Amino acid sequence: xxxxxxxxxxxxxxxxxxxxxxxxxxxxxxxxxxxxxxxxxxxxxxxxxxxxxxxxxxxxxxxxxxxxxxxxxxxxxxxxxxxxxxxxxxxxxxxxxxxxxxxxxxxxxxxxxxxxxxxxxxxxxxxxxxxxxxxxxxxxxxxxxxxxxxxxxxxxxxxxxxxxxxxxxxxxxxxxxxxxxxxxxxxxxxxxxxxxxxxxxxxxxxxxxxxxxxxxxxxxxxxxxxxxxxxxxxxxxxxxxxxxxxxxxxxxxxxxxxxxxxxxxxxxxxxxxxxxxxxxxxxxxxxxxxxxxxxxxxxxxxxxxxxx
Numbered sequence: 001x002x003x004x005x006x007x008x009x010x011x012x013x014x015x016x017x018x019x020x021x022x023x024x025x026x027x028x029x030x031x032x033x034x035x036x037x038x039x040x041x042x043x044x045x046x047x048x049x050x051x052x053x054x055x056x057x058x059x060x061x062x063x064x065x066x067x068x069x070x071x072x073x074x075x076x077x078x079x080x081x082x083x084x085x086x087x088x089x090x091x092x093x094x095x096x097x098x099x100x101x102x103x104x105x106x107x108x109x110x111x112x113x114x115x116x117x118x119x120x121x122x123x124x125x126x127x128x129x130x131x132x133x134x135x136x137x138x139x140x141x142x143x144x145x146x147x148x149x150x151x152x153x154x155x156x157x158x159x160x161x162x163x164x165x166x167x168x169x170x171x172x173x174x175x176x177x178x179x180x181x182x183x184x185x186x187x188x189x190x191x192x193x194x195x196x197x198x199x200x201x202x203x204x205x206x207x208x209x210x211x212x213x214x215x216x217x218x219x220x221x222x223x224x225x226x227x228x229x230x231x232x233x234x235x236x237x238x239x240x241x242x243x244x245x246x247x248x249x250x251x252x253x254x255x256x257x258x259x260x261x262x263x264x265x266x267x268x269x270x271x272x273x274x275x276x277x278x279x280x281x282x283x284x285x286x287x288x289x290x291x292x293x294x295x296x297x298x299x300x301x302x303x304x305x306x307x308x
Contacts, residue, residue: 008058010178061105069188
């Protein structure tokens, strides 16, 4: 689904080149989450987990990669000539403080398709030398006229997890579901600042709807968020009752496994999450995706509560 707004949309999305329909990606995902990973163009990925290297979310000007939690960054190219030319290419990095983050904050001009630096809108995301093949490097370059700028033009395609929505629940609007999806990503590069993005109230509300009101029709985001909230709070309660440290070395891994088990329990209590036309492969794929969502949300919730 292509978004026709004058800014980046809510939720996770692909950045697709209008020149060749390739997606913005990370070179050599096997080395992530290392900072300074190079940004390249690759064929669009559609399967869960694998596609997370191509998914981005826009918050306060920063474009955060879902897989790594690091943000898109402009830096001098790692080449001898760049010392003399000043050529800058795109990388991943940890977030800088906002006042020093001019090379990490971007806007989107949906009318034409430019992705530009907020500190200097004349500088835009560019496929180097108009290279039309996978693994082409991305750089920042002076904006060209639209008729000559096909390698600088981009479309934004949302990539939402499958969900069932209660049409009678007016509180489940698109913006709330998009905020909830932020819990399911990796915010490693944000440090303590992720607390401003991951709003505990969203998980608390999800938990109330699922565990107390026992809503029959809910989005998949709510189910995963509710399981995450239950996992963290039950873990903390159990540790305190047993006189144990809440912050053990394995706390996050154990909490993630509790969240996955809690989601399985919800499946068993509520019946199938399947759509009528789903085959067994799709049913299992959806359950696997939802467990990953719950585990990620639980870890993010625990970290945001305890400042780690």
